[in-house]
Amino acid sequence: MSRARDGARRRARGGSDDPDRTDPPIDLSEQDGVRYLHFGSRWIQGAMRIRKPFDLELDYIRHMMAWLLFMEPPARVLQLGLGAAALTKWCWDRLPDTEVTAVEQGAGVISACRRYFALPEDDDRLAIVHGDDGDFVAAPRARGRFGVVQVDLYDRDARGPVLESLEFYTACRRAIAEPGMMVVNLFGSDHASFERNRLRIAEVFDGHVLVLPPVEAGNLVVLAFAGPPLAVDAAMLFERADEVERRWRLPARGWAKALRRQVVGG
Numbered sequence: 001m002s003r004a005r006d007g008a009r010r011r012a013r014g015g016s017d018d019p020d021r022t023d024p025p026i027d028l029s030e031q032d033g034v035r036y037l038h039f040g041s042r043w044i045q046g047a048m049r050i051r052k053p054f055d056l057e058l059d060y061i062r063h064m065m066a067w068l069l070f071m072e073p074p075a076r077v078l079q080l081g082l083g084a085a086a087l088t089k090w091c092w093d094r095l096p097d098t099e100v101t102a103v104e105q106g107a108g109v110i111s112a113c114r115r116y117f118a119l120p121e122d123d124d125r126l127a128i129v130h131g132d133d134g135d136f137v138a139a140p141r142a143r144g145r146f147g148v149v150q151v152d153l154y155d156r157d158a159r160g161p162v163l164e165s166l167e168f169y170t171a172c173r174r175a176i177a178e179p180g181m182m183v184v185n186l187f188g189s190d191h192a193s194f195e196r197n198r199l200r201i202a203e204v205f206d207g208h209v210l211v212l213p214p215v216e217a218g219n220l221v222v223l224a225f226a227g228p229p230l231a232v233d234a235a236m237l238f239e240r241a242d243e244v245e246r247r248w249r250l251p252a253r254g255w256a257k258a259l260r261r262q263v264v265g266g
Contacts, residue, residue, distance in 0.1 A: 023108035028116060035116065037084040044217075045154070046084020046117070053118035054093040056250075060185055060219035061086050063212050066255045067148055067181045067223060068244045069237065070230070073098045074147020074180060080133040080163075080172075081153040082106075085113040092126045094248060101146075103129045103136045134163050138171040147177050151184040161186070164197050169204040179227025188218035198222060210262050212255065232263050 025040030030050075034057055037046040047057040056062045064087060073095040079088050082104035092100045104110050107130050113119035122128055129136060133153060136142060149172045153162045161184075172182050184201065186194050201224050202209045208225035237256045244252035 023106040026108055026112050028112075035084075037112065037117065043154070046086055048084055048086065048117050054089050056086055056090055058086070058217075059215035060217065060221060062250060063215060063219070063221040063255070064150055064152070064183050064185060065090070065248070065250055066212060066221065066252070066259075067183050068248065068250065069240055069252060069255055069259070070223075070225070070232070071147070071179070071181065074177070075099065076101065076146045076177075078137070078142075078146040078149045078175065079103070080137065080149065080151045082109055082113055082128070083152055084117045085119040086117075087150055087152070088126075088128075089117075089119060092120065096125075099125045099127075101127045101129060103131055103133045105130075105132055134168055134171070137168070137175050142171075142175040144175070144177050146175050147180045149175055149180075149182045151182065154185075154187070161193060161197060164193065164200065166200050166204065169200050173204050173224075173226050176226040179225070181226065182224040184222045184224070186220050186222055188214060188220060191218070194220065210259050213258050230263055234260055234264050237263060 027038040027040060029036045029038065033050055035048050035050055036044050039045050044058070049055055049057050056065070075097075076099045077091050077095070079091070079100065079102035082088060082102050085102070088100055088102040091098060110119075110128055110130060114121070119128070120126060137149070151161075151163075151172065169182075176182065182201070182205070184197070186197050188194060198209070198211065201222055205224040205226060208229060210223040212221045212223070214220045237260060238253065241252035241256035244250055
């Protein structure tokens, strides 16, 4: 979720203008070779460069892959909130030994992602679940199942995450196979929702939390660790960053510079 950009917009089939319906109204816009997803408002809910559909276009989406600084790709990744399917597609395409499950409440969002954002059909490593994100992560079958839980849950008006309770974050932690991580997109340290979410995440994850600096659009990505405290020195951090950049072409040295003081205390 990010601020909208100017560009031609059109309504995609599969959405609804009724705010009480599960499916949000779905709009598309395109500018400079990039297709954007909107939920009937000015806010960008996802983006895809049309000629590179499996790349990560938005800065904050790239930041959500910063967990790769601290762990190898796990056996399973859980995505809560599909958006334009960027994270789901990237993990499925670039992490060939990882199973990817994405949960999305809006059937129209899933349909739009498959029609307009190159989301593949389900296979032995990809499962798109139409259902309630909170119910899914709290179910007994989810407990201890996922190495990484990626959370990007916003409504059409971006007033704050649609799931942000202490109970929700507790369910996310219980779904993680330790040692593992949760990654959450929050909107700006000056947004009313930021501090309460940061505090709840820190409480659930015993203070083992890092926060990346905001991207230009204002999004802040929070990294939460389930397991023992971090034991990382600066050399290890930047060595891993170099490996991430080489293997996945992600801006990992920038993440390492931003997180160094939080990780190694200096």
